Amino acid sequence: MAFFKKYNGTTNARLVRMERLIWTLIYGGLLAIVLGYFIDQQEAQDAALFYNLGGLAVAGGVVMVFIRSRLREE
Template sequence: MSDKTIARVELWIWILLYGGLLALVFGLAVERRDFPLGWSIVVGGGIAAATGIFLIFLRSRMKTDNRQRT
């Protein structure tokens, strides 16, 4: 894998993981006022966070390109 691809995957890991957790907490707060809306935000945030965790697993399996560049 190229360095650019790995950097892009690492960027998406952070975005999905922290954005998903933030949406999950926000959905729990909204759930007190509007249950269906809050629940849908919680589910969306959970899916985003789970995708970030899955990308961490994929990143651990990626091989870096260790060739010397001239």
């Protein structure tokens, strides 16, 4: 009587690449935002670039999570 289904991943190579890209975008974007926060004291213009690119990467990753949730494994 398991409450959660066990997810062992997919065997479809296309979906595996998509899942890897999703998490790379999300974590890379969050890292860029944190780096922008630490750069903010010295170079405000460079920090804005990190904030914008990081935010776009995170938003792209979240959109891809939604798209991936709609795909079927065949």
